[in-house]
Amino acid sequence: MKQRADRPGGVLGNVDWSRWSVVLLKPDCVRRQLTDQVLARLAPVARIVHQQSLVVEDWQVFVHYWDLLVDQDWLDVDVPTCLRNAYVGQPVMVALAYGPSGTPERLRALLGHFDPARALKGTIRADLGTDSLDAARVDQRLVENLVHTSDDAQAACRDFGTWFGADQYKHLFPEFEET
Template sequence: MKSYALIIMKPDALELDLVETIIQRFLKEGFKIEMVGFKQVDQYLILSHYTQVIDKLGEQFKQMIIADFVGKSMMPVILSQNGKKAIENARALTGATDPSASLPGTIRGDYGVDSMKAADREKRVCKNLVHCSDSRESFLTEMKLWFNQKTYDIFSV
């Protein structure tokens, strides 16, 4: 049985030329690439993606994500892995949201150069390289948002 995970290469991963390095880390852990996209981020896309976080953190966070993401490029990637734990395994490999708190051996721990503390101080979003869906439900919602209905129909089974 295969399970799926969605990761999204954020602008800092693209700017630091880490896309291939990050993908290789997933491949070494037994993931396979199912689909790759490339999106120029607009306000609708980023606000839709971060709806729950905006509800939790408020208007200031909303303004930060608009400033930090709109007009930049991101790469959504659907990965698969044998077994039922692709999302859990992808999140473990990705590391903690705060790169400065991520363990060595994780993507953010090995390649991250930012911290939540610095981002808060500078009133911006933390540059943590990769987004990773945190549940099957968020995988389905985010996949439909970053790809399309046809992709959703293929991977929602």
């Protein structure tokens, strides 16, 4: 089955991105060996159809965190340097989650506030997180909060391109994968 982008710059056509989310298990999650536990907490909402480990390249983290680079004036840190220090050359795990329409939003609700110290009990970041925005600011770094999932359908498409690439489209059609 050959798939191609439906518009210039598009990752793939014929994909209902509202049913997909890219899960980024960040360096702190990998370092603390929490990847299986975090994925298990996401599983009731969406099926993990593929996962892989990789080492982060600078372009990936800069594309992924484009919003921090654009709005870095609200942070009291050197965002590019902090991103390089926290991610580049570090192992992460990325996973593809598939579920009903609205999957990105449903998964985001399980994460909790980006600052683990402010996340509600019962969310992944509250229950498993050990960092806080206050501590990160004192140390002049970004907060460690274990996991990212795509914000919405558009972000899922962008995240897929960043962390997997269009050449891995077969994972978006799991019914066609060999077992």
